[in-house]
Amino acid sequence: MKRKRQSSKLLALTSALLVTLVVAQRAQYGAVPYGVEIRSCTRPNMVALTFDDGPSHLTPDLLDLLDKRGVRATFFLNGNNMGKGPITDKSLGHGSVIRRMYQSGHQIGSHTWSHKDFNEISDEQRWDELVELEVALLDIIRVYPTYFRAPWGRCNEGCQAMLSEFGYHLIQWDLDTNDWKQDEQASRDTFSQTLNSQNSAIVLAHDIHEMTVNSLAAYMISTARAKGFSLVTVGECLGDPRRNWYRTAGSSSKTKTNTKTNTNTLRKQWQKLQEGSSSTTPASSNTATRGSMNDLSATPSVGLSVSTVAGDSDASKVTQPSSAESAEEADNDSGAAGLMADSALAFAAVVVPVVLMHC
Numbered sequence: 001m002k003r004k005r006q007s008s009k010l011l012a013l014t015s016a017l018l019v020t021l022v023v024a025q026r027a028q029y030g031a032v033p034y035g036v037e038i039r040s041c042t043r044p045n046m047v048a049l050t051f052d053d054g055p056s057h058l059t060p061d062l063l064d065l066l067d068k069r070g071v072r073a074t075f076f077l078n079g080n081n082m083g084k085g086p087i088t089d090k091s092l093g094h095g096s097v098i099r100r101m102y103q104s105g106h107q108i109g110s111h112t113w114s115h116k117d118f119n120e121i122s123d124e125q126r127w128d129e130l131v132e133l134e135v136a137l138l139d140i141i142r143v144y145p146t147y148f149r150a151p152w153g154r155c156n157e158g159c160q161a162m163l164s165e166f167g168y169h170l171i172q173w174d175l176d177t178n179d180w181k182q183d184e185q186a187s188r189d190t191f192s193q194t195l196n197s198q199n200s201a202i203v204l205a206h207d208i209h210e211m212t213v214n215s216l217a218a219y220m221i222s223t224a225r226a227k228g229f230s231l232v233t234v235g236e237c238l239g240d241p242r243r244n245w246y247r248t249a250g251s252s253s254k255t256k257t258n259t260k261t262n263t264n265t266l267r268k269q270w271q272k273l274q275e276g277s278s279s280t281t282p283a284s285s286n287t288a289t290r291g292s293m294n295d296l297s298a299t300p301s302v303g304l305s306v307s308t309v310a311g312d313s314d315a316s317k318v319t320q321p322s323s324a325e326s327a328e329e330a331d332n333d334s335g336a337a338g339l340m341a342d343s344a345l346a347f348a349a350v351v352v353p354v355v356l357m358h359c
Contacts, residue, residue: 026167029146030244032235035164037155039172041200041237047229048237049073049220050173051207052111052149053081055097058213063100065213069221074234075101075207076111076149076171079133082208088136095140102141107233107245109147109171110134118150118159126162143246147171147234167247171234173204177220179212187211191220195227202234 134144148168
């Protein structure tokens with residue numbers, strides 16, 4: 001009986017380590033650093049307008065303004081915040097707003113699922129906040145972002161280490177409009193005066209405030225252009241090509257994959273880890289376990305890979321950008337995902353027999 005219990009524990013540990021390998025290690029593309037605070041643009045004469053906490057009922061009006069003025073901005077989205085209801089609820093229409101945002105060329109970043117303070121929650125809770133939003137965005141736009149902004153800008157060393165493993169750029173700001181205070185003149189003065197003293201800016205605002213959407217946003221666009229700045233996304237002001245802004249769920253670079261089925265698998269994986277058990281460890285609940293996995297694996301960090309099962313998704317409604325670059329993005333991410341699958345299988349081939357020998 002004792003030997004059987006030991007065998008179960010060994011197999012459970014192997015399972016947990018394999019889940020960790022698949023989920024925790026992701027490729028880090030491009031020159032923009034991962035898992036460290038980025039507060040300013042690296043390219044001059046650029047202003048990146050960013051909007052947090054959406055989508056809200058006001059976001060479509062902001063998108064109308066941006067379209068009219070020919071501006072691309074960056075939206076750090078929540079999955080369920082400010083009582084707006086989950087973005088996965090089709091009856092609320094959030095998915096169509098996000099698809100419009102993506103198709104219009106705006107950059108989408110993660111602002112977590114429910115806006116919890118990342119300095120006050122556990123690794124396991126951080127994992128949930130990141131992955132639940134990834135699952136939702138895969139459903140809606142077939143991709144999930146590599147850019148992240150922490151709620152309230154709070155992200156300590158433990159948070160930054162997790163973001164590095166998950167392959168996220170941590171974006172802060174160097175121009176805070178303080179629009180949440182609802183003092184528009186003060187926000188306008190701050191914006192104008194800061195641009196007088198800086199040659200670029202990452203601007204913090206929120207598309208949940210009527211003042212911001214109805215008047216401050218237009219003022220910022222006009223003022224920035226009058227001062228000679230180009231209005232761009234965060235990725236653009238950091239010199240990062242669009243192909244690096246997102247990841248996809250895929251299996252092998254040699255086979256075409258069905259995004260709907262891969263999304264469903266990632267969702268099931270997340271739900272399974274949410275349910276948990278006394279014999280297994282969620283992928284992010286133990287930093288030491290992830291560290292041990294990194295030591296054991298000889299493979300480089302590569303993209304998230306999931307297997308395939310049938311399922312439904314809103315993603316079929318998305319019309320992906322038709323440019324050659326977008327096609328290249330998909331191929332690159334699919335290839336990285338294929339490497340991840342190969343790495344996991346190779347690791348399993350080595351570890352599982354060893355475990356079984358001791359069972």
